[in-house]
Amino acid sequence: MSPPDLSALNARGRWPLPDGPRVAIVGSRRPSPYGEAVAEQLAADLARAGVIVVSGLALGCDAAAHRGALVGGGVTVAVMGTGVDIVYPAAHFRLAEEILAAGGALVSQFPNGTAPRRHNFPARNLTIAALSDVVVVVEAVQGSGALITAEAALELHKEVMAVPGSIFSPLSVGTHALIRDGAGLVQNARDVLAAAGVGREVLDDPLAAPRRLGFGLPPERDGILIHLSDVLAVSAAELARKLHLPVAEVLGRLTSLELDGAVRRHGPGYVRALRRGKERA
């Protein structure tokens, strides 16, 4: 596929974009809680450093990246696979409005009125790569659309970076493969800024990150929390077995932690919440 003609893009909002480094943050539409938190955190930190965050307005990592950029008070661009007048998925209508209100833009290479079509999205991924200086892949299973973006970025001689994850997580298979093939490893926003050539700002100390992510928990509860992962869900039954407690008791304690925002349900199990008390839909 040939790179799209950026001057021919349709746009709503501020277009052309203001000057500044542009970083694409992309990843799975169904990320783990870890992936979602990383996308949001990274986008927020990059936005604070004046980076324009580019993503695809899809569910999961894309939405988290846009949201993070808005939290960081930055400008963010949504590259859409539909016409700019059709927000897809429709649930992101409000997010799209917020992106526009914050001085960002919705852009698309497709004419107005183009409905979501499966075959249009790979072309959209190319545009994301073309618009950005660096592409960061947060989480991607094998064959994910985010990997198409990464490949396109390589062909366009853009920097590709990837966020490592758990070796047990299928969602990190794609990103680990990228790192093995030479993609830059992202541990925090500084790594990305360095790759984008704006390494002056010192954003934060990576070692301090976990505290900000919110683990200041009452000590007596750690009995359960240390057995929970932030990527892979653990069921109450497994926990009960490890802790030698009745499953009813574990279920109650997990619910208590969930209600405090320290634990989240993920499918049939539980994961550690990476942010406290801020429930998102």
Add this chain to the structure above:
Amino acid sequence: MLATVDSCVLAGLEARRVEVQADSANGETKFLLVGLAATSVKEARERVRSAIKNCGLHFPSRRLTVNLAPAEMRKEGSGLDLPIAVAIALAETGGRAPARSAFLGELALDGAVRHVDGVLVAARCLKKAGFDRVFVPAADAGEAALIEGLEVIPCVHLAEVVAHLAGRAAIAPQPFTDVSFDSTASQPEHDLVEVHGQEEARRAIEVAAAGGHHLLLSGPPGSGKTMLARCLPGILPPLELDEAFEVAQVKSLLGDLSPGRPLDWIRPFRAPHHGVSMAGLIGGGSGFALPGEISRAHHGVLFLDELAEFQASVLQALRQPLENGRVTITRSGGSVTYPARFTLVAATNPCPCGWLGDPVRTCRCTPAVIDAYHRRLSGPLLDRIDLKVGVRRVPLAELAGEPRGEASAPVRERIQAARRRQLDRQGCLNAQLKPGRLRQLPALEPGSRRTLERWSEQKGLTARGFHRAWRVARTAADLEGAELVGDRHVLEALGYRLQDVAA
């Protein structure tokens, strides 16, 4: 000559008395049947004529009029064959039917008396209406003889009945059916000991069985949802006598009672396929509605596998019975009410392909498809389900290594104790407690009440959801033998309540 014989027709779980009057008079040879008879009753003319002739009895070759009184009530069913034939025979011979006796049965052309549905219901109602004796088909005599103080005459053949009435050859009455409890008769199909791992789901099933709460199991194909549900009858206590009677009456209406053992002590377990129609699930049919699956599951378990595949309108119709334990259906014949106090156990996949959230296999559904799938489940029906629990698929290789659970027997004992505690305290199971009654129980520690209120508010529970969580907490406390509902019970209950369906 004129003869009168008593009988009845069924209207749901009630029987309405019918007087069959036969009069043979001079005039052209004719057989008239009047009194708002439906087609099945009109056809009785042909059966009765042949049966009487083939018994070697004389069929009047005069003007014969049979009236079914009261005339404004529509009559259906073949149970009036026998009383019509008996009335004609009596009118011919000038005999009289014994006092306070009723007749019920279908006739074959050779005069044999055949089975009719609902004899148990008819017998109960006739006894209540002051009858002392019923003549019923021999095949159904066992169920009629469940009614204490009612003499049951088993009828094999019309000729024998006529001979009995004429005093020539008496038929021995059916002995009273023994209803003593027989625990060896029914062995449940599955035992919990076959379930490896799945501690959460096992616990949820135990709570559901102990308090009569509705349960939703959600998990990928092959995770054992159906297996778990089928273990339920084995951990429920046997039916009480009056409960067994109610179950038997519904079965009797459908002709489902086994002649040898009309009273069954094991709780019903009904698992209709997801293609079931409204009439099949709720009850229906022409004239008077017959009971549906929900009434067959009365005092037992209604298992709906693949909940999202059921027609939306059918699921909507479950709401009334789920709330008040009975269902009222109106058809052309009038409206009838059937009992339907069942424990609903539903199972669903987390998404249409089934693999959402599975650790190994990848889900292929688009978010929009998953959304639509959950929308079919969400709302009022889910709000009435107290316990939601995710069931995980245990990979085959690990299955053997999973801890074996308790067998059904000790679990059943705990459940029985918890149920007894509830019945002694409030006369019903926790799931059936009215909110007003729930508040009167001195049962919530002050701290737990605050916990419940605080989280209900945060998680946006409806008032109904709030009370349902409270009831489940009450059951958790009863399983433990605790007088007061504590924090841990409330939290456990909320844990089941807040489980996402997409699990």
